[in-house]
Amino acid sequence: MKLMQRRIQSGFKYLLLTIFAVSICSVASAATHGSLPSWNDGPAKKAIIDFVSAVTKEGGKDYVAPAERIAVFDHDGTLWVEYPMYTQVLFAFERAKELAPQHPEWKTKQPFKALLAGDMKTVGASGMKGLMEILMATHSGMTAAEFEKEVSDWLATRQHPKLNRLYSESYYQPQVELLEYLRAHDFKTFIVSAGGIQFMRSVTERNYGIPPEQVVGSSVVSEFQMKDGKPVLVRQPKVDFVNDKAGKPVGIYEHIGRRPILAFGNSDSDMQMIEYTMAGEGRRLGLFVHHTDGKREFAYDRKSHVGTLDKALDQAASNGWIIVDMKKDWKQIFPSK
Amino acid sequence: MKLMQRRIQSGFKYLLLTIFAVSICSVASAATHGSLPSWNDGPAKKAIIDFVSAVTKEGGKDYVAPAERIAVFDHDGTLWVEYPMYTQVLFAFERAKELAPQHPEWKTKQPFKALLAGDMKTVGASGMKGLMEILMATHSGMTAAEFEKEVSDWLATRQHPKLNRLYSESYYQPQVELLEYLRAHDFKTFIVSAGGIQFMRSVTERNYGIPPEQVVGSSVVSEFQMKDGKPVLVRQPKVDFVNDKAGKPVGIYEHIGRRPILAFGNSDSDMQMIEYTMAGEGRRLGLFVHHTDGKREFAYDRKSHVGTLDKALDQAASNGWIIVDMKKDWKQIFPSK
Numbered sequence: 001m002k003l004m005q006r007r008i009q010s011g012f013k014y015l016l017l018t019i020f021a022v023s024i025c026s027v028a029s030a031a032t033h034g035s036l037p038s039w040n041d042g043p044a045k046k047a048i049i050d051f052v053s054a055v056t057k058e059g060g061k062d063y064v065a066p067a068e069r070i071a072v073f074d075h076d077g078t079l080w081v082e083y084p085m086y087t088q089v090l091f092a093f094e095r096a097k098e099l100a101p102q103h104p105e106w107k108t109k110q111p112f113k114a115l116l117a118g119d120m121k122t123v124g125a126s127g128m129k130g131l132m133e134i135l136m137a138t139h140s141g142m143t144a145a146e147f148e149k150e151v152s153d154w155l156a157t158r159q160h161p162k163l164n165r166l167y168s169e170s171y172y173q174p175q176v177e178l179l180e181y182l183r184a185h186d187f188k189t190f191i192v193s194a195g196g197i198q199f200m201r202s203v204t205e206r207n208y209g210i211p212p213e214q215v216v217g218s219s220v221v222s223e224f225q226m227k228d229g230k231p232v233l234v235r236q237p238k239v240d241f242v243n244d245k246a247g248k249p250v251g252i253y254e255h256i257g258r259r260p261i262l263a264f265g266n267s268d269s270d271m272q273m274i275e276y277t278m279a280g281e282g283r284r285l286g287l288f289v290h291h292t293d294g295k296r297e298f299a300y301d302r303k304s305h306v307g308t309l310d311k312a313l314d315q316a317a318s319n320g321w322i323i324v325d326m327k328k329d330w331k332q333i334f335p336s337k
Numbered sequence: 338m339k340l341m342q343r344r345i346q347s348g349f350k351y352l353l354l355t356i357f358a359v360s361i362c363s364v365a366s367a368a369t370h371g372s373l374p375s376w377n378d379g380p381a382k383k384a385i386i387d388f389v390s391a392v393t394k395e396g397g398k399d400y401v402a403p404a405e406r407i408a409v410f411d412h413d414g415t416l417w418v419e420y421p422m423y424t425q426v427l428f429a430f431e432r433a434k435e436l437a438p439q440h441p442e443w444k445t446k447q448p449f450k451a452l453l454a455g456d457m458k459t460v461g462a463s464g465m466k467g468l469m470e471i472l473m474a475t476h477s478g479m480t481a482a483e484f485e486k487e488v489s490d491w492l493a494t495r496q497h498p499k500l501n502r503l504y505s506e507s508y509y510q511p512q513v514e515l516l517e518y519l520r521a522h523d524f525k526t527f528i529v530s531a532g533g534i535q536f537m538r539s540v541t542e543r544n545y546g547i548p549p550e551q552v553v554g555s556s557v558v559s560e561f562q563m564k565d566g567k568p569v570l571v572r573q574p575k576v577d578f579v580n581d582k583a584g585k586p587v588g589i590y591e592h593i594g595r596r597p598i599l600a601f602g603n604s605d606s607d608m609q610m611i612e613y614t615m616a617g618e619g620r621r622l623g624l625f626v627h628h629t630d631g632k633r634e635f636a637y638d639r640k641s642h643v644g645t646l647d648k649a650l651d652q653a654a655s656n657g658w659i660i661v662d663m664k665k666d667w668k669q670i671f672p673s674k
Binding site: 067070144188190197198201205211212213214215219222223224230231233240246247249250253254255256257258272275276279 | 550
């Protein structure tokens with residue numbers, strides 16, 4: 001009996017220890033995933049925490065069921081660096097140079113001629129039409145698997161000219177924490193960006209824990225074909241959908257099928273997405289990153305060639321949008337190496 | 338000390354009881370969600386269970402990580418009844434009749450004239466072109482919210498002519514169990530159908546536990562507009578994407594971004610989706626429902642006007658596709674009322 005008691009006591013002690021260990025782990029996990037450590041205390045962090053508390057409080061007036069907790073994030077400039085050039089555009093330019101030997105006609109055809117000569121002013125002057133030609137030439141004509149490999153190989157080596165880190169790793173640590181924080185509160189997190197959907201998918205799961213099916217973006221038409229007896233998808237030189245500006249709410253409707261309750265952007269191109277989000281019933285949150293940190297990242301807004309934040313800045317206060325000041329609100333910008 | 342011991346023992350007993358209760362609950366849950374009660378034992382059920390065991394066995398040669406466990410299901414004829422007419426087509430026909438007073442021109446315009454006169458032979462003879470005209474007339478020109486309400490209101494009352502239950506409730510109980518079984522094994526379940534994406538979303542969450550963002554379907558173009566100062570999406574009379582046949586792998590590529598490891602259809606229109614699924618590396622499973630039960634549901638295959646299962650039947654054995662015989666393999670077809 002005494003032995004039995006000792007065994008029971010020893011078992012009980014073990015259970016207590018286990019429970020204690022589990023509690024410790026939960027606390028540690030909460031500290032990592034739940035408290036936004038790279039966010040400084042301030043109005044932006046407070047607005048986020050207040051919002052999440054309100055919509056997750058069962059029985060509260062702002063309660064939102066987990067299935068309806070949809071959060072959408074723009075990509076370039078919101079989750080990772082877009083300055084001085086969108087990563088995907090740089091990829092297109094570099095790929096065009098690599099592909100040039102297979103396209104002798106580019107020696108005399110604009111904007112390729114200018115691009116190959118490094119005359120970026122002429123490339124810029126070719127406008128959206130010229131850019132689309134370069135994008136189509138580098139983003140189509142291959143299978144889905146081939147394109148995925150090209151993007152991954154390229155991203156694995158390209159360093160950002162200022163940040164001393166890979167482009168693919170130039171993403172914002174506070175946003176990763178915010179995404180984790182939202183998911184820890186049963187939000188489903190999506191990326192909704194003008195970027196190419198398949199280009200983005202090469203980094204979204206690793207960087208942000210967002211699986212490919214939760215990425216909404218622009219696309220080219222793809223075709224199902226048999227190649228060497230195997231079914232493949234071949235990317236065509238034709239725009240399928242542009243998920244930008246007024247296209248973002250459309251992309252959300254088609255892909256997600258539910259109106260988000262939280263939307264986070266960084267430029268005027270995100271206004272429609274945020275308006276659409278805020279116009280739903282019940283409590284909503286709309287946020288913009290304001291790039292104010294010329295030292296640790298870049299400072300740009302109203303007159304920038306990428307990520308222009310102008311009208312949205314003017315309308316933020318009256319619309320109840322939260323402006324996140326990168327310099328003030330973010331303690332750490334990039335993940336530690 | 339004795340009191341202390343008694344307390345500890347009592348605490349330990351309580352913990353044991355709790356653990357026991359938790360175990361019981363797990364077992365009960367497994368019985369409900371894990372054993373496919375409406376499936377008869379046979380080669381189809383065995384193939385499913387063997388496949389799921391193999392891909393979820395850690396360290397096994399066929400192991401697939403949870404993030405890659407994508408399962409796709411066709412809708413009409415695979416998850417719910419499609420006979421004698423696709424539910425969505427019936428909706429379009431009935432809506433057209435309701436809308437006729439607003440369209441006096443339909444009195445003389447085919448296929449509307451024939452439809453209003455109940456001359457289904459002429460409607461049928463108008464082919465895909467005529468059908469698309471009726472679909473566009475009834476699926477566009479309203480906001481997303483208005484369309485959602487029209488579909489829900491209609492589905493809430495329409496009885497299936499033979500089955501003595503609502504169309505919206507004419508779905509297959511064995512498939513609901515299979516979807517739950519897959520999700521219990523960390524699969525992510527999607528619908529990939531030629532049906533209208535927004536039409537389907539009105540039932541997918543309630544019937545199958547599949548949220549709107551996991552539904553892939555055909556769509557019309559939608560436009561973001563301001564209406565009475567509110568941002569809305571207005572459905573346009575223009576086809577955006579047809580998620581059928583060779584369109585299904587494309588829809589999967591765009592929407593899911595990962596090749597499924599399990600695909601379930603019921604007609605030749607699902608062949609490309611299943612070929613695409615099976616062509617991936619590692620273990621895969623492709624299945625077709627064969628409608629063999631004229632008594633409890635309907636019996637049709639090679640020469641049917643809906644859900645034609647012909648080539649797929651011929652190729653099943655050589656391609657390793659599983660044919661699910663509704664009469665033999667399904668103990669119960671519809672959910673109990």
